Amino acid sequence: TDNILEVKNLKKYFDMGRGSVLKAVDNVSFSIKRGETFGLVGESGCGKSTTGRTIIRLYGATEGQVLFNGQDVHKMGGRDLRSFNRKMQMIFQDPYASLNPRMTVGDIIGEGIDIHKLMAGRQRQERIYSLLETVGLNSEHASRFPHEFSGGQRQRIGIARALAIEPEFIIADEPISALDVSIQAQVVNLMKELQEERGLTYLFIAHDLAMVKHISDRIGVMYLGSLVEVAEGNELYRKPLHPYTQALLSAIPIPDPEIERTRERIILEGDVPSPINPPSGCRFRTRCPKAMPECAQIVPELKEVEPNHHVACLLYS
Numbered sequence: 001t002d003n004i005l006e007v008k009n010l011k012k013y014f015d016m017g018r019g020s021v022l023k024a025v026d027n028v029s030f031s032i033k034r035g036e037t038f039g040l041v042g043e044s045g046c047g048k049s050t051t052g053r054t055i056i057r058l059y060g061a062t063e064g065q066v067l068f069n070g071q072d073v074h075k076m077g078g079r080d081l082r083s084f085n086r087k088m089q090m091i092f093q094d095p096y097a098s099l100n101p102r103m104t105v106g107d108i109i110g111e112g113i114d115i116h117k118l119m120a121g122r123q124r125q126e127r128i129y130s131l132l133e134t135v136g137l138n139s140e141h142a143s144r145f146p147h148e149f150s151g152g153q154r155q156r157i158g159i160a161r162a163l164a165i166e167p168e169f170i171i172a173d174e175p176i177s178a179l180d181v182s183i184q185a186q187v188v189n190l191m192k193e194l195q196e197e198r199g200l201t202y203l204f205i206a207h208d209l210a211m212v213k214h215i216s217d218r219i220g221v222m223y224l225g226s227l228v229e230v231a232e233g234n235e236l237y238r239k240p241l242h243p244y245t246q247a248l249l250s251a252i253p254i255p256d257p258e259i260e261r262t263r264e265r266i267i268l269e270g271d272v273p274s275p276i277n278p279p280s281g282c283r284f285r286t287r288c289p290k291a292m293p294e295c296a297q298i299v300p301e302l303k304e305v306e307p308n309h310h311v312a313c314l315l316y317s
């Protein structure tokens with residue numbers, strides 16, 4: 001198999017006390033091929049960050065498996081775990097909160113090199129300088145502190161830190177959401193270049209479909225802890241099948257006024273229900289414009305309804 005990552009029936013529940021359980025991730029399955037970018041999209045609270053954090057072992061799994069290069073991540077120990085900790089890295093939404101304000105940029109980038117004892121002294125220094133140049137900064141920046149940099153530059157530092165120990169797989173949790181629109185494209189382009197040069201695989205998490213459009217090969221859409229649709233990027237934009245994906249796409253402005261004028265905008269009623277007490281059957285049914293009586297009884301499974309196009313909706317079964 002050329003899958004670097006396989007997520008199988010993953011569940012992550014949080015005990016909220018007094019018998020209530022928050023089902024943040026509930027039976028999610030998908031796989032990512034080596035060298036591809038998988039975009040994971042959904043509104044805040046849908047479980048996309050929790051999915052990412054469970055994949056990289058920041059959280060244990062309640063049920064299900066995460067296989068990285070065929071090995072169960074949550075059963076790893078010893079040398080396998082050390083190797084996993086090197087091969088998978090994470091980039092965060094707010095690079096400022098994730099960069100230690102009292103450390104120099106050079107030491108922030110060098111921390112992983114030190115932890116994994118990859119190199120020291122002059123060699124380590126040269127490596128930090130070269131990483132800074134790789135992400136569009138320069139060697140003089142190594143002695144400065146995070147607060148001296150703009151949001152876009154800080155995200156570049158976060159990327160350099162992730163690259164320092166030569167990972168194979170990077171989870172980017174909303175890496176551009178906090179940045180100005182003009183800076184977002186620069187960071188996405190940098191990530192694409194790095195991917196080509198280094199053969200990286202990305203799980204790219206975002207809260208709207210516009211942000212993942214230019215980087216994702218395939219996209220998964222999440223709603224209330226479940227994956228509702230998975231397809232190649234172009235296919236998903238051209239032919240969204242799930243009513244939730246259709247609504248998300250209809251909210252993205254299209255630069256062509258002719259299309260904009262005739263396009264139907266789908267407004268979803270109500271709020272996202274609580275993941276502590278989700279609706280029976282299809283979790284989207286309380287907001288779905290196409291809901292049918294059986295949607296309250298049957299939990300739709302993610303099924304391949306067209307080649308490489310999976311959807312979890314009773315309209316297609």
Ligand code: SF4
Binds near residue numbers: 282295313
């Ligand atoms: Fe809507 Fe029913 Fe499909 Fe759920 S299963 S998305 S409620 S039509």
Ligand code: MG
Binds near residue numbers: 044045048049174
């Ligand atoms: Mg999040």
